[in-house]
Amino acid sequence: MTDPADRPTLSPVRPRLGVTARYWLLILPALALMVVFYLYPISKVLWMSVTEPQPGLDNYALLATSASIQRMLVTTARISVISTLITLVLAYVVAYALVHASERVQRWMFLGVLVPLWISVLVRAFAWFVLLRREGLVNNILMSSGLIEAPLSLIWNETGVLIGMVHYMLPFGILPIYANMRDIDQRCIAAARGLGASRGVAFRTVFLPLSMPGVVGAGILVFIFSLGFFVTPAILGGGKTLMVAEYIKVQILEIVRWGVGSMLAATLLVIIGALLALLARVVDLRKLFGAI
Known part of the structure; x- marks a missing residue:
């Protein structure tokens, strides 16, 4: 045992x-x-x-009664919409060229698209300030070539803000559109050409509709970023073009109206949340932001 x-x-x-x-x-x-x-x-x-300063919805009532807040919101919406439209047009052209370029050219083009993302937005805003001021490179070139007789006013207004914002937003517009265009089956365009469609007709009736989800996704993404811009409007706008982020800073740090500033921040948060929900219904957010 x-x-x-x-x-x-x-x-x-x-x-x-x-x-x-x-x-x-x-x-x-x-x-x-x-x-x-x-x-x-x-x-x-x-x-x-x-x-703040007392319980109630008095701060939110200012959205309908305060002329300065309404004017600021209209300015923010106008600049955001215009910068989004310009960014989408430029981003679509670049993304289309990327899709149809060779691999070697694509590598150099991607480098040009991604390098701005590695540079601080503050540095880029100051660079545009140097280029666009009255004695800057842009005005000097235009005057020396005889195209203008007096320097153009390109900063401390909406023009400078738009230039700086579009430059910052371009990569965020190019990459989603490119990701969508890359997945388009080129045989669909070839089939349209084989049926007698010209290049323009094939692009307008086949390629453009198939690329619209990327355009819509990029448009909402760029518009969301545009709503919260602070550094670029503050530097290139010179305090004359107030957008919502800078207005919130003024209310909290200078006027010390915490209630109004937090109300505007909450309103901006709700709008961005609604736009993100809309974006999630149009495109796959995981794919848009690089997830597998």
Whole structure:
């Protein structure tokens, strides 16, 4: 008979965590950081918008009664829409050229598209300030070539703000449109050409409709970024072209009207959330932002 001491001892069975529990344990640190540094500040902003200087919706009533706020909102909307439209036109042309370029040319074009993303928005705004001022390179070239007799006013107005914003937004317009164009089956265009359509007709009736989801996605993305612009309008606008982000800064830091500033921030947050929800219905956000 076998000695009981020689028998193998069985270790006690330890309960295993379920898949759901392990999932929550993995995301718990990121969730805690989001709650502390994102959700809590946003909730404070929403709370202040209805409690400062006194409880109620008086701050939100200013959206309908304050002429200065309405004028600022109209300026923000106008600049955002114009900059989005210009960005989409330029981005579509660049993305179309990227799709039909050779691999070697594509690498150089992508370098030109991505390099601006590596440069601070503050540096780019100051660079445009140097180029567009009355004694800047742009006016000097135009005057030396005889195209103008006096320097053009290209900064401290909406023109300078638009130039700076479009330059910053171009990569955010090019990449989504390119990602959509790259997935278009070129055999559809070849089939249209084979049926007798010219290049223009094939582009207008086949390629353009198939590329519209990328255009719509890029348009909403660029418009969302445009609504919250601060550095570029502050530098190139010279305080004469107030957009919502700079107006919020003035209300909080200079006039010390926390309620009005937080109300505008909350309004901007709601608008951006609605636009993101609309964007999610048009394109796959995971694919748009580079997820697999």
